[in-house]
Amino acid sequence: MFILSFLRALGRYLQLMGRTFAVPERWRMFLRSYLREMAQLGVDSIGIVLLISFFIGAVICIQIKLNIQSAWMPLWVSGYVTREIMLLEFSSSIMCLILAGKVGSNIASELGTMRTSQQIDALEIMGVNPASFLILPKIAGLVTMIPLLVIFSTVAGFVGAYATAYVGHIITPSDLTAGLQHDFTQWFFWMGVIKSLFFAFIISSVSAFFGYTVEGGSQEVGKASTNAVVSSSMLILFSDLFLTQLLS
Amino acid sequence: MIQLEKLSKSFADKDVLHGIDSTFSSGNCNLIIGRSGSGKTVLMKCIVGLFEPTGGRVLYDGRDFCRMSKRERTMLRREMGMIFQNAALFDSMTVLENVMFPLDMFSADSYKDRRRRAEFCLDRVGLADALQKFPGEISGGMQKRVAIARAIALKPKYLFCDEPNSGLDPKTSLVIDELIYGITKETGTVTVMNTHDMNSVLGIGDHILFIHQGDKEWEGTKDEVLGSDNRRLSDFIFASDFLKKVRDAGRAQAAT
Numbered sequence: 374m375f376i377l378s379f380l381r382a383l384g385r386y387l388q389l390m391g392r393t394f395a396v397p398e399r400w401r402m403f404l405r406s407y408l409r410e411m412a413q414l415g416v417d418s419i420g421i422v423l424l425i426s427f428f429i430g431a432v433i434c435i436q437i438k439l440n441i442q443s444a445w446m447p448l449w450v451s452g453y454v455t456r457e458i459m460l461l462e463f464s465s466s467i468m469c470l471i472l473a474g475k476v477g478s479n480i481a482s483e484l485g486t487m488r489t490s491q492q493i494d495a496l497e498i499m500g501v502n503p504a505s506f507l508i509l510p511k512i513a514g515l516v517t518m519i520p521l522l523v524i525f526s527t528v529a530g531f532v533g534a535y536a537t538a539y540v541g542h543i544i545t546p547s548d549l550t551a552g553l554q555h556d557f558t559q560w561f562f563w564m565g566v567i568k569s570l571f572f573a574f575i576i577s578s579v580s581a582f583f584g585y586t587v588e589g590g591s592q593e594v595g596k597a598s599t600n601a602v603v604s605s606s607m608l609i610l611f612s613d614l615f616l617t618q619l620l621s
Numbered sequence: 622m623i624q625l626e627k628l629s630k631s632f633a634d635k636d637v638l639h640g641i642d643s644t645f646s647s648g649n650c651n652l653i654i655g656r657s658g659s660g661k662t663v664l665m666k667c668i669v670g671l672f673e674p675t676g677g678r679v680l681y682d683g684r685d686f687c688r689m690s691k692r693e694r695t696m697l698r699r700e701m702g703m704i705f706q707n708a709a710l711f712d713s714m715t716v717l718e719n720v721m722f723p724l725d726m727f728s729a730d731s732y733k734d735r736r737r738r739a740e741f742c743l744d745r746v747g748l749a750d751a752l753q754k755f756p757g758e759i760s761g762g763m764q765k766r767v768a769i770a771r772a773i774a775l776k777p778k779y780l781f782c783d784e785p786n787s788g789l790d791p792k793t794s795l796v797i798d799e800l801i802y803g804i805t806k807e808t809g810t811v812t813v814m815n816t817h818d819m820n821s822v823l824g825i826g827d828h829i830l831f832i833h834q835g836d837k838e839w840e841g842t843k844d845e846v847l848g849s850d851n852r853r854l855s856d857f858i859f860a861s862d863f864l865k866k867v868r869d870a871g872r873a874q875a876a877t
Contacts, residue, residue, distance in 0.1 A: 399726055491709040498669055498781075499723050500698035 386582045392504035393512070393578075406510035407517075414476050414511065414577070415518025421475060422468060422522050423529045426459075429467075430530025433458050434537045438544050451544050452552020455534045457561070464526035465565035466613045469572035472522070473605040477580035480511055481601035484584030485594035493585070508581040512574060519573035520566045527565070564620045571616060572609050579605045622646050623668065623779065623811050628677035630660075630667050637663045638835045640677060647778075648809040650802055650825045652816055655832035656857060662783065664832065665815045669703060669781055670694060681779065699727055702772030702810075704782040704801075708764035710756040710771070716743065717752040720770045727775060742770040746800055762793035769800055773808070780805065782814040786821060794818060798825050819858065822846060831857065 397403035438451040484507060487493050496503040531553060537543040580601035587597045623645040630638040637660045645651035653661045666672040668679055670686060679686040681697060689697065710719050720739040728735055743749055746766040756764055765785055772780060782801060786794035802825040805812040816822065822829060826843035831854050839851045846858060 402725060486712075490707060490712075491705045492711055494671060495703065495705060495709040495711075497671065498698060498701055498703040499726065500695045500701075501726055502695075 385586065386579075389504055389508075389582055389585060390578060392502060393508045393581075395502055395505040395509075397505060397509065398501065402506075403510060406506070407513055410510045410514030411518050414479070414515045415522065418472060418475060418518075418522060419525060421471070422526050425471060426464065426468065426526040426529035427533040427536070429463055430455060430459060430533030431537045431541075432533075433463075433530070434534040434549070435541070435543050438537075448545075448548040449552035449555050452534065452549040453555045454552075455530065455549075456553045456557075459527050459530040460561045460565050463530065464523045465568040466572070466609065468522065468526045469519070469569055469576065469609055470606055473572075473576045473580075473609060474602050476515065477576050477601045477605045478598045480577060480580040481584035481598040482594055484508075484581055485587040485597045488585060488587045489590055489594060504585065508578070508585065511581055512577040515573045515577040516570055519569045523565055523569045527562075567620060568613065568616050571612055575608045575612065576605045579608060622680075622682055623651075623813065624678075624680040625668070626678040626680065628664070628667060628679065629675050630663055630672060631675045636835060638667065638674075641830075641832070641837050643830050643837065643840060645811050645813050645828065647811050648806060649812065649827035650805050651811070651813045651828045651830065652822060652826045653813065653830050653832060654817060654822055654857070655838075656817070659832045660835040661815050661832050665781060665783055665813070668813065669701065670698070699775065700778040702775065702777035702780045704765065704768045704772050704780075704785050706784045706787050708756070708761075708768040710764055710767055712756055715753050715755055716748065716759070716767050719756070719767055720774050723771065723775045739770075739774060742774050743767070745773070745804070746770045762789050762796070765789065765793075765797050766800065769797070769804070773804055776808065778810060780810045780812045782812065782816075784815055784817070786816060786818045791820065794820060795824070801825065822858075833857075 434451050434455045437454045441454070442448075442450055484493075487507070493503045493507070496506060534549055534553075535546065538546045538549045583597040583601035583604065584594075587593050625641050625643045625645075627640040627642060628638060629636070629640050641664060653664060655661045663672060667674045668686075670679075674687060678688075681700075684693075684697065686694065686697065710716075711722065714722065717736075717739055720742055721735055724730070724735040724738060728738075730738070740749065740752070743752065746769050748763060748766055748770065751759060751763065751767075756767070759767070769785075780801070785797050785801065789797065798821050801812060801814065804810070814821065814825075823843050823846070826846065829839075829841055829843065829846055830837060831839040831851070833853050839849060839854045841849065846854070849855065849858075
């Protein structure tokens, strides 16, 4: 029963994506929506990304220094581990899990409300492809903005780590700098960016699917919003497993 | 002209429409009336293509909507305007942007001409001074008028109105009816309106189709509707005490 309903939902999702990836009817209108979505989904998320990344960077640095580091480990190990965790997992995967909550619920509730208030029907009657008109700019906007958010997150994490050095005096700034620079592999940065592009697609398309296919009233919009966040998060976790294996 | 031929629609094992035949002609207000749950919204959605009919045909000036390709349907839809029950205006756009939206999407005119057309449409519905307001800032009646302006912006050949008077006071309903009627006569559109408002029926019903439990029960004009001897239609029309009294007074006067 579960498999059947999963396959049915997958089929509907693929059909929706088929309609979404159509050439926009008016490029001018598409660009306008694309810029608006970049601002709404990406720029408006910078604050929360910076805040969370700053504190996580600081906490990782403190935890490694106080609980992991020992006399037989080099002094730069806290900075090194902070950098690797931020680059490899936090700034791409965990940050996208957080964004699935913020951006995913935003997309699902916006489209769900448009569906229940017949705005999507109105577009269809006008001869507009609603899936392409509404969903494509969201996917394109988030996929465009996510690498920037990954970079901001990583930098904010490092700033947080430096805060523990300069303000908390947990570690010396020179040890931290040595750790952050030690044995740097550029591919780890690109790995994070590539993973985040997949996650951005998952967040925007899955949330759009749940919002677009809402049937009923405001209660169903709320359910769709929750389902969008839960499903996006699950898919991010699963795909993180495969992508990490594939890209490492 | 829109022709319905043996139009039927079923959901799972429930038959909602049973072989409806009718013709909606140009320059007329064609009203679909019936009780709640009689199938008029489903009929409207089948006509505009939001639901796929189970059987029968919908012909737009001889073109079978059900047999059209996706592209042909899209092209035909650009000849349609629709006013939804709750106006369905785009929340994130101003009144002017809402009316300009279909023009921005499909008109090849310059921005100046598109704006002029949108302002003309808003002026036609008496909202020339609400251009920069958002839908949330205006009343329900004004939202319906914006929806009318948006529906006529591309000069449609077919205008569909799904219960445009629901939730409005009688005076505002009259304004909406007069606007729809006036636009229909001026532009010669085929107007199809779904309603259970008796003021609309008696005021603008050039052609009335009465649906009862998914069947065509009666068809006629506003002049014939009060004198009809169809029991179900009479039950529907004279459900209002006021109209019953008007009818009885008329009969009493005729008898003396």
